[in-house]
Amino acid sequence: MTAPCPPTYDAVVIGAGPAGSATAARLAQAGFDVLLLDRARFPRPKPCAEYVSPGAVEALHRLGALRPILEEGPARLRGMRVVGPDGGGFTGRFLRGWGLGVPRERLDLHIAAAAQRAGAQLLQGVTFESLAPAQGGVWVRVRSGDSSIGLRARVVIGADGLNSRVAHQLGLARRSGPTRAALVAHALGVAGMGDVGEMHVGAAGYAGLAPLGDGITNVAVVVDLARDGIRAPVSAAFQEQLAQFPSLRGRLDDVETISPVRAVGPFGRTTRRASAERALLVGDAADFYDPFTGEGVYAALQGAELAAACAAVALGRDRLGARHLAWYDRMRREAFAAKWTLERIVSWVISRPGALRHVAARLARRPELADLLVSVTAHAAPPSRVFRPSYVWRLVN
Ligand SMILES: Cc1cc2nc3c(=O)[nH]c(=O)nc-3n(C[C@H](O)[C@H](O)[C@H](O)COP(=O)(O)OP(=O)(O)OC[C@H]3O[C@@H](n4cnc5c(N)ncnc54)[C@H](O)[C@@H]3O)c2cc1C
Structure with a gap:
């Protein structure tokens, strides 16, 4: 007798942090058969500063995960204060919306629950080990306790965080930043x-x-x-x-x-690309620079929207080759180019005390500039507004 053939999922999503759970939720909402797996059991701790920016709050709302989070009474945040080594600092208040302070145990649990409500199957305590090509799909080898299990997927989503094993397996991981x-x-x-x-x-x-x-x-x-x-x-x-x-x-x-x-x-890692043959990377697995601007959860949720949109089209047309999925990298560049640039500028400024002192003094004297900068980093204002020559001129002069 031959062993029964394992089921083929439309998508196997590896990692049930914000990026993986949100991608799984969106693909399941679109009618695909989705397996979401994580080596941890939820609720699980996740070392993080636990600031959820207004942009991330909006993304949680779009996902249908905001209401249960608000029901737990998290702190609402109205802005951000930055203080330099000499004690000089500035406070910027969000021009739109509010942020939250939410323990990651609770945040990630609610996003994973949204994925389950949408119809994704969640497997906990299951560790991803390796990928291999299969006829019309990918073999995903995972470990659960002492058992090694093979799963088949038409497409794999690597959402396994900072030191993504999926990115390493695909040969896409590389170090970047401090x-x-x-x-x-x-x-x-x-x-x-x-x-x-x-x-x-x-x-x-x-x-x-x-x-x-x-x-x-x-x-x-x-x-x-x-x-x-x-x-x-x-x-x-x-x-x-x-x-x-x-x-x-x-x-x-x-x-x-x-x-x-x-x-x-x-930390300080990125990838050469976030797409490969029958595979996409999302969240920290795709790129993680520096947590100073507190954009990680936003990038995970926004990246999930892009990954799910791209995977849904590719699954619908059954065109899952690297060439077809390269579209996802173009979408990510368009969505995140300004964020990447701003992250690098902020990182440069905070690592130079003289530059930080100068910028902090300007922003303390001109609260409207501080509000705009903090709002842009929080996705409560478009990045183009701080790249305008008039903004830069007022900041440095
Ligand atoms: C010090 C620090 C402070 C931060 N502060 C903030 C902040 O205040 N606000 C903010 O927005 N962002 C912050 N970030 C960034 C934020 O934590 C991440 O960007 C965010 O968690 C990314 O979500 P993710 O889903 O990609 O990854 P993760 O949240 O890391 O989830 C990955 C999941 O994959 C699972 N996994 C890993 N390997 C495997 C495997 N082999 N098999 C199965 N499952 C696996 C893990 O168990 C985990 O559940 C901070 C980061 C750091 C380091």
């Missing part, structure tokens, strides 16, 4: 928190504070690994790193850390 790592924890009793997120730039990295509601603050510190390593134990390294930010002095004295300190990194 090599950084981060330590993240939840804390009670951070003094002086308001209705904005905060970024504090120091000599060797930066720290973010995001209110999450109920007096809880997400505290994240990002370290440049080329300059500074992270030593074990991470809780001591976390305190040591935070002590290096003069602008935080006095605000963390009565803090109680109410979660484990989690480390993540190194």
Whole structure:
């Protein structure tokens, strides 16, 4: 007797973070047979500063995932404060909408639930191992406990995050940008928190504070690994790193850390392309530069809209070759070129104290420029507005 042939899914989505779950939800909504799998079991922790930008809030609304998140009463954020190493800083308020501070355990759980509601099948505790070509599709080998299982997919979506195994398997991964790592924890009793997120730039990295509601603050510190390593134990390294930010002095004295300190990194990666034969990459698996502007969740959700649109057309026409899917890379360039440029400019400015001091002083004196810059990074205003010569002129003069 021959072994029964495994079912062929239209799409197997690897990784059920925001990018994978949102892609799975959209493909399932379009009527495709979708399997979404993740090595973790939800809710699972994810080290992140947990700021959800107004642009990401709108994308959650389009996905039908916003209402259950709001029902849990997350903090609403009205803007962002940036403080330089000398204590000088500026606050920019969103010109449109509001952001959220939401624990990733809850955010990712709700997005995965939206995928299930749309009809995607979610397999948890299943680790992706390898890909191989198959007749009319792709073999996806996964591990669940001691069992190795083969699945067939017409198209594979790699949404397995920063160190994407799918991207490595496809030969598309490459390093890009500064090599950084981060330590993240939840804390009670951070003094002086308001209705904005905060970024504090120091000599060797930066720290973010995001209110999450109920007096809880997400505290994240990002370290440049080329300059500074992270030593074990991470809780001591976390305190040591935070002590290096003069602008935080006095605000963390009565803090109680109410979660484990989690480390993540190194990050700063991209891919040569985000499409290949019968495969697309989305979210951090496709590109991740630096979390300073807090755009990762937005990019994951927006990228999911593009990946699902492209995969749906390709599945509908049964044209899933690399040549046909290259359209996805063009869509990504169009959607993200301004974001990539702005990320690099911001990264350049914050790594040069003189430039940051100058820009922060200008923005503090001209709140309308600060509001626009913060709104652009949060996708609450079009990027073209900060690339206009008149904006740049007012910023530097
Ligand atoms: C320190 C730090 C702070 C950040 N702060 C913010 C912020 O405040 N706001 C913001 O918008 N963005 C922030 N980001 C970025 C944001 O976290 C990511 O961009 C976002 O999580 C990307 O979502 P994703 O779905 O692509 O990946 P992930 O959320 O990483 O999800 C990937 C999933 O794939 C699964 N997986 C991995 N490997 C396998 C495998 N082999 N088999 C099966 N499953 C697998 C994982 O378990 C995980 O669930 C931050 C990032 C860092 C590092």
